[in-house]
Amino acid sequence: MGTGETVEILDRLVAFDTVSARPNLGIIDYxxxxxxxxxxxxxxxxxxxGDKAGIFASLGPPGRGILLSGHTDVVPVEGQQWSRDPFRLTRENGRLYGLGTTDMKGYLAAMLSLADRAAGADLQEPLKLAFSYDEEVGCVGIQQMIDQLAGTIGLPRACLVGEPTEMQVAIGHKGKAALNAVFHGEAGHSALAPxxxxxxxxxxxxxxxLRALQNALAEGGARDSAYDIPYSTVHVGKLSGGTALNIVPDRAEMTFEFRHLAADAPNDLFARIKAAAAEVAGRHRGARIELTVANAYPGLNVAPDNAVVALAGKLAASDRTTKVAFGTEAGVFAGLGIPTVVCGPGSMAxxxxxxxxxxxxAQLAECDAMMSRVLDVLRGEDPR
Structure with missing residues (x-):
C-alpha cells in the first residue's frame, strides 16, 4: 500500500463530518x-x-514500540467561502482539497495505510496508534483518554504526533490556558452612574x-527566539455585559487566554492574573471578580539532543527542527514521560x-515514505 491507497483512505475520512461540535462515531467505527x-x-x-470516542490500538509483539497519534475532529466551515464540497475529496493539480486534509486527516490516512502494510510484516516491536477527538476545542479528548494508555496498549518508547509541520520535526510549542472572568458590580439608573x-x-x-501583564512578559519575561512571538502572550477574545444604555450594568463576562513558554509556569501566570483581579475589585465598593479556567493543555519543549529528535529526523529524512505557534496533543504524551515530537504533512499557516x-x-508522499521508515524500524531494520 502506498500513496495511491492512502489517497483512497483519505477520500473516506474526508467524507465523515467530524466537526468538533458533532459526534465522531462514524469515523471511529470505520x-x-x-x-x-x-x-x-x-x-x-x-x-x-457518549457521543464521541477515541481509539488506542496496537499490533505486534509485547514491548514499547512507536506510537503515532492524530485527532479525528475538524474545524467548522460556517463563515468560510468554499468553492468545493468540503466533505468530498477533490484532486486537482497535485493538491487534495477537502476539510481536514491538512489538519489532520492526511496523517490519519497515512497511519491507516501503514497499518495495512504492518499487518503482513514481521514486527520485532509493536506499532501503536492513537486516534482522539475534540482536539480543536483545546486538546480535550486526549486528556480524557490519556490515563488509559498504559493499561491498554502500554507506553511507547517514542511518539510522533502528526500535526502539519511540512514534515519538519517540531520539538516545541507553547502551552495554553483558556479562562473566564465574571465581573459583579451594582445596577442603577445611568443618570446616577457615579x-x-x-x-x-x-x-x-x-x-x-492584562495588557500590563502582556507588556511585562514582552519586555522582561522569558524568551525563546525559535518562535515568531518569542514570549508568552495574553489575549482577550470576548467581552459582554449590560442590558440597556440607561442602566448601569451589574454583570459582565470576559473570555481570555494565555499561551506560555516552557520557562513561564502556568500556575505562576494564573497567580499574577488572580492578584490583578483582586486589586481591581478592591478599588470599588461591592465589586467582585470570579475567575475560572475553562480549559488548559501543556506545552512541549524537547531538548535538541534528545534521542527522539534523532529518531524522528531519520524517519522524516530531515535534519531540520522547528517550533510551532499552534498547540498540539504532544505535551499530553510528554507529560507521561513519553519522548514526543510533532511531524506531519501540510502547512498550518x-x-x-x-x-x-x-x-x-507531494507532502502526503513524504509522509507515506516516513511511515515506511517507521515500519523498517519496527522490523528491526535501518530506515531506508
Missing part, C-alpha cells in the same frame, strides 16, 4: 473495523457524554491589567483552518 480486520488489538474509549459600580468598567480596568483547505500530494 477506523475500528479497518484495524480489527488487520489484526490490531483495538481499545475503543468512549467520551464522558453612585454605582459598573461591571463593564471593572472589566475595562481588568483588561488594562498555509492551509489549516481555511476555506478550500488542501494537502499537497
Amino acid at each position: 477506523i475500528q473495523a479497518f484495524l480489527e480486520e488487520r489484526g490490531f488489538d483495538v481499545h475503543r474509549l468512549a467520551a464522558p457524554d 453612585k454605582f459600580t459598573n461591571a463593564l468598567h471593572l472589566a475595562g480596568e481588568f483588561m488594562g491589567a 498555509g492551509q489549516g483552518h481555511k476555506a478550500d483547505e488542501y494537502l499537497a500530494e
Whole structure:
C-alpha cells in the first residue's frame, strides 16, 4: 500500500463530518473495523457524554514500540467561502482539497495505510496508534483518554504526533490556558452612574491589567527566539455585559487566554492574573471578580539532543527542527514521560483552518515514505 491507497483512505475520512461540535462515531467505527480486520488489538474509549470516542490500538509483539497519534475532529466551515464540497475529496493539480486534509486527516490516512502494510510484516516491536477527538476545542479528548494508555496498549518508547509541520520535526510549542472572568458590580439608573459600580468598567480596568501583564512578559519575561512571538502572550477574545444604555450594568463576562513558554509556569501566570483581579475589585465598593479556567493543555519543549529528535529526523529524512505557534496533543504524551515530537504533512499557516483547505500530494508522499521508515524500524531494520 502506498500513496495511491492512502489517497483512497483519505477520500473516506474526508467524507465523515467530524466537526468538533458533532459526534465522531462514524469515523471511529470505520477506523475500528479497518484495524480489527488487520489484526490490531483495538481499545475503543468512549467520551464522558457518549457521543464521541477515541481509539488506542496496537499490533505486534509485547514491548514499547512507536506510537503515532492524530485527532479525528475538524474545524467548522460556517463563515468560510468554499468553492468545493468540503466533505468530498477533490484532486486537482497535485493538491487534495477537502476539510481536514491538512489538519489532520492526511496523517490519519497515512497511519491507516501503514497499518495495512504492518499487518503482513514481521514486527520485532509493536506499532501503536492513537486516534482522539475534540482536539480543536483545546486538546480535550486526549486528556480524557490519556490515563488509559498504559493499561491498554502500554507506553511507547517514542511518539510522533502528526500535526502539519511540512514534515519538519517540531520539538516545541507553547502551552495554553483558556479562562473566564465574571465581573459583579451594582445596577442603577445611568443618570446616577457615579453612585454605582459598573461591571463593564471593572472589566475595562481588568483588561488594562492584562495588557500590563502582556507588556511585562514582552519586555522582561522569558524568551525563546525559535518562535515568531518569542514570549508568552495574553489575549482577550470576548467581552459582554449590560442590558440597556440607561442602566448601569451589574454583570459582565470576559473570555481570555494565555499561551506560555516552557520557562513561564502556568500556575505562576494564573497567580499574577488572580492578584490583578483582586486589586481591581478592591478599588470599588461591592465589586467582585470570579475567575475560572475553562480549559488548559501543556506545552512541549524537547531538548535538541534528545534521542527522539534523532529518531524522528531519520524517519522524516530531515535534519531540520522547528517550533510551532499552534498547540498540539504532544505535551499530553510528554507529560507521561513519553519522548514526543510533532511531524506531519501540510502547512498550518498555509492551509489549516481555511476555506478550500488542501494537502499537497507531494507532502502526503513524504509522509507515506516516513511511515515506511517507521515500519523498517519496527522490523528491526535501518530506515531506508
